[in-house]
Amino acid sequence: MILGKVIGTVWATRKDDQLKGMKLQLVREIDEDGKDKSRVVVCVDSVGAGVGEVVLFAQGSSARQTELTRNKPVDAVITAIVDKLDTP
Amino acid sequence: MILGKVIGTVWATRKDDQLKGMKLQLVREIDEDGKDKSRVVVCVDSVGAGVGEVVLFAQGSSARQTELTRNKPVDAVITAIVDKLDTP
Amino acid sequence: MILGKVIGTVWATRKDDQLKGMKLQLVREIDEDGKDKSRVVVCVDSVGAGVGEVVLFAQGSSARQTELTRNKPVDAVITAIVDKLDTP
Amino acid sequence: MILGKVIGTVWATRKDDQLKGMKLQLVREIDEDGKDKSRVVVCVDSVGAGVGEVVLFAQGSSARQTELTRNKPVDAVITAIVDKLDTP
Amino acid sequence: MILGKVIGTVWATRKDDQLKGMKLQLVREIDEDGKDKSRVVVCVDSVGAGVGEVVLFAQGSSARQTELTRNKPVDAVITAIVDKLDTP
Numbered sequence: 001m002i003l004g005k006v007i008g009t010v011w012a013t014r015k016d017d018q019l020k021g022m023k024l025q026l027v028r029e030i031d032e033d034g035k036d037k038s039r040v041v042v043c044v045d046s047v048g049a050g051v052g053e054v055v056l057f058a059q060g061s062s063a064r065q066t067e068l069t070r071n072k073p074v075d076a077v078i079t080a081i082v083d084k085l086d087t088p
Numbered sequence: 089m090i091l092g093k094v095i096g097t098v099w100a101t102r103k104d105d106q107l108k109g110m111k112l113q114l115v116r117e118i119d120e121d122g123k124d125k126s127r128v129v130v131c132v133d134s135v136g137a138g139v140g141e142v143v144l145f146a147q148g149s150s151a152r153q154t155e156l157t158r159n160k161p162v163d164a165v166i167t168a169i170v171d172k173l174d175t176p
Numbered sequence: 177m178i179l180g181k182v183i184g185t186v187w188a189t190r191k192d193d194q195l196k197g198m199k200l201q202l203v204r205e206i207d208e209d210g211k212d213k214s215r216v217v218v219c220v221d222s223v224g225a226g227v228g229e230v231v232l233f234a235q236g237s238s239a240r241q242t243e244l245t246r247n248k249p250v251d252a253v254i255t256a257i258v259d260k261l262d263t264p
Numbered sequence: 265m266i267l268g269k270v271i272g273t274v275w276a277t278r279k280d281d282q283l284k285g286m287k288l289q290l291v292r293e294i295d296e297d298g299k300d301k302s303r304v305v306v307c308v309d310s311v312g313a314g315v316g317e318v319v320l321f322a323q324g325s326s327a328r329q330t331e332l333t334r335n336k337p338v339d340a341v342i343t344a345i346v347d348k349l350d351t352p
Numbered sequence: 353m354i355l356g357k358v359i360g361t362v363w364a365t366r367k368d369d370q371l372k373g374m375k376l377q378l379v380r381e382i383d384e385d386g387k388d389k390s391r392v393v394v395c396v397d398s399v400g401a402g403v404g405e406v407v408l409f410a411q412g413s414s415a416r417q418t419e420l421t422r423n424k425p426v427d428a429v430i431t432a433i434v435d436k437l438d439t440p
Contacts, residue, residue: 001288002305007120010168010173011171012144012168012169014135014168014169015169016154026120031304032272040091040119041090042089043089046280047280048278058337060324061149062327062328062336062337063150065336072150072153073134073154074089075151077337080279081279082274085275087272088272088315096208098260098262099258099259100257100258100259102224103232103257104255107255112177116208129178148237149237149238149413151238152238159241161238161253162234163235163238183384184438184440186408186432186437189435190432192398192418194417200408214383217354236412237325237414239414247417249414249415249418249429250414251353251411251412251415267362267392296360310368311368312366320367322425325412326412326413326425330368330370341425347364350360350361351360
């Protein structure tokens with residue numbers, strides 16, 4: 001999984017039927033110090049993350065292993081909201 | 089999924105039989121401000137996007153989870169046309 | 177899929193049995209203007225592309241969805257020979 | 265697989281149910297000389313690696329082929345602790 | 353598949369049970385002229401390649417399509433030893 005920060009939401013009326021009802025979040029990759037990276041990914045949200053929250057997201061076929069995304073054309077999903085990074 | 093902009097169409101007469109009848113769109117990755125990135129991907133279009141439209145596309149095995157692309161040798165598919173990015 | 181240009185052929189006598197009889201083409205990624213990119217991928221050829229031709233290739237598990245490559249340890253396959261890019 | 269070094273642990277209370285009980289390690293990619301690379305990945309740990317240890321991790325669907333991660337939304341897993349790199 | 357050169361071997365006593373008995377080779381990506389690239393991948397070897405040999409390796413789920421790696425947490429496998437690149 002990759003660390004990211006939710007920076008916004010994507011609105012799309014015309015979309016594949018299987019995406020209906022899914023919240024699509026804009027997630028910017030960040031490093032372990034919380035600094036922005038350049039890549040931004042659109043993720044389905046399976047945990048209810050809000051803008052500004054630090055999250056983990058899974059990509060590829062693993063993004064289809066949540067109840068919400070199974071067998072859907074989804075290649076990125078938020079799977080956790082990060083409380084703390086412990087880097088001794 | 090990744091944000092992109094449709095910039096054109098690919099014409100190919102000689103192709104794998106399973107691609108017959110599929111519209112192949114040239115999609116340039118863009119960032120969350122709509123600025124061009126360098127990567128261009130050829131996507132099958134499952135939603136009827138036109139040149140100039142901002143879209144989401146899914147990659148990898150997830151690109152085969154639409155009705156149009158199931159079990160096909162397709163690794164990128166347009167799954168939504170973006171109305172708006174809401175980045176508060 | 178990604179745009180590429182066939183630049184040569186790979187010869188390999190010692191290989192996994194499942195690759196026997198497959199033509200292995202060296203394909204350089206190109207951009208939408210036909211300019212070379214730095215990445216070169218070795219693709220199985222399912223459409224009979226020759227050196228110098230512009231092609232599309234699929235990667236990952238999608239590369240195993242052609243008749244030739246099904247269930248084989250192949251992660252890149254040429255699926256089309258490009259006639260024309262239409263970028264209005 | 266990729267070489268990495270465990271640099272910390274991720275704490276997350278709110279997460280997909282299927283991640284419950286899994287240890288999530290922050291792993292920095294390193295090169296074959298042990299030098300840091302910029303990419304940091306969050307991996308599930310299937311071998312009990314501690315902070316500072318050099319490890320191998322697998323990504324993508326292959327990360328779901330351990331007993332711990334099967335069918336879970338996990339795209340990176342530590343599969344070995346490296347004793348030595350033999351580069352003659 | 354990608355061109356690489358075997359540069360060494362990885363020793364790991366503590367590892368996922370499914371990796372037991374597999375030879376883990378350090379493979380540096382090279383370009384079509386044999387020049388080193390910066391990326392180094394750890395591959396399972398299904399063809400008996402030695403240090404210094406030029407090889408092809410497959411990644412992702414395709415790396416699990418050899419007899420040796422089927423259903424294993426392996427995301428990179430050497431599938432061929434290159435005799436010659438023919439780039440006219």
